[in-house]
Amino acid sequence: MRTRMAILLMMLFLVSNISTLSSASSAVGLDDFESLPGDDLGLAGAELSPSKELVIAFGQDSNVIVFSASDPSDYIETPSIGNSSLNDASFHPSGNSALIVGDNGTVLRYSDLDKSLTDAGVKNLSGSDLLSVSWSLSGSWAYIGSSEGEIWRVRASGDGGAETHLLEGLAGQSPVTSIDCISEGIVCVASTTFNGIAIIQRDHSLSWIGGSSTPWSDMECLDSSNSCVAISSNILGTIKVNTSNPNKSTISGVEIIGLEGVLSTLADHSENRFLISVAPFGIVEHDLEKNATFPWLENSDVTNENIQLSGERVVSTWSLNENTGWILTDRGNLASFHTIDGTVENSIVSSILSLAVLLAILGFAATVMMSIFGWGNDSSPRRVRKKSRASDSRRKR
16 A cells, blocks of 8 residues: 555656646648538548548438548539438448448448449348448458447358358447557457457457556557557557467557647558547647657647637548648538648657657556556546538539
8 A cells, every 4th residue: 555655646746747738839731621512511530542542521411422532622422321320431451442330230332433322231230330340451351340349240242232240259338439450460459438449350359458447439550560549538548469469469558638628539640640630629640659749730720720610620630641631520621731841840849858758757657557556457437528611612523
């Protein structure tokens, strides 16, 4: 007991002497403003194709919009199939098709070969609210996660329908918030709200590796490093996947303080870097290799550019290259971004100096808490949290 008290006092002393993140100028500026067709679309997210040429946006009322990643005004109208909310999408590794999943067992298939959107023929998942989907990088199976903690493997069958199998080793009724896959070892990773992080092995078995005390809301993996990043409110988790022995995969977490909001969604940016959206409208950047996080787009700067946009929720970002890309909001509005000369380097240097110490200390604190109090094995929930009309010029493909 005295040892625990001494460690807690030491952590309190360290944290009390850390300054919170100071406000900084944004590292990027906003350029073009566009809007997808329709009013207040209620989008939940978007998925970038493997070629980085196409984006599929999805949301309420089975709304699906397919458009050019570099020019969102170049879009494809798709038919309305049902009225369920759509929650996630995943492109097949070939890039020729994508699955979109949603409430009430909805599974749709988009084919880029004939630009069609159809029911995928997955019949035995009706009644389940499907939250996440990812194709294995071999392209042989897609994994689908539900709000009740189920994970299925799915693929097309010869009769035009679909073959589905429920995975074994599920840990309970905890929403499966995200699934992503890496090629080495052909393994996938799943994040949940209450049960932590699971590795889906090549034989479709599950290995739970910890993190159950944190309600993970989103996750993204880097195929190049066998690593993933998961987020929850103001917690950032790093998952190291051991592809030769998935049971030995690990997760560690740090708390990021000084955020002007809560972490909402994340996306691969470039190399080992991720863009993490913050609610209200803002973005931070995380460098996985340096284990450093720094301000990238401040809400105050968005307000100066477009006050209506600053009040919307970012649902997706994608990069065209290291310096440019697009931001999409829940209402279907978009803004392109570009790096500001000199600002990025200065922001990175100053922010890394302030955050490196913070992350190191909080990482140490989290590790101690995990070892002493079972952080990562405790299932008690924690908080999770996280729109401008623009140019009407559009052209249809």
